[in-house]
Amino acid sequence: xxxxxxxxxxxxxxxxxxxxxxxxxxxxxxxxxxxxxxxxxxxxxxxxxxxxxxxxxxxxxxxxx
Numbered sequence: 001x002x003x004x005x006x007x008x009x010x011x012x013x014x015x016x017x018x019x020x021x022x023x024x025x026x027x028x029x030x031x032x033x034x035x036x037x038x039x040x041x042x043x044x045x046x047x048x049x050x051x052x053x054x055x056x057x058x059x060x061x062x063x064x065x
Contacts, residue, residue: 001046001053008046010034010055016046016064034062 001008005022006029014035019026034042040057047054053064 010042012041014042
């Protein structure tokens with residue numbers, strides 16, 4: 001999911017990253033482990049609504065501001 005110069009991605013293991021494409025070759029500006037110690041999987045594309053980024057796993061929904 002992209003918003004302006006940022007791209008938001010999340011891996012199956014729950015590692016969420018914000019990548020700034022305004023910086024040459026892109027730069028990870030934020031990284032959060034959503035599923036620390038969980039057996040859930042994330043199989044979604046992050047969504048953006050009302051200034052927040054949303055991602056979900058098998059059992060949870062995260063709102064990241």
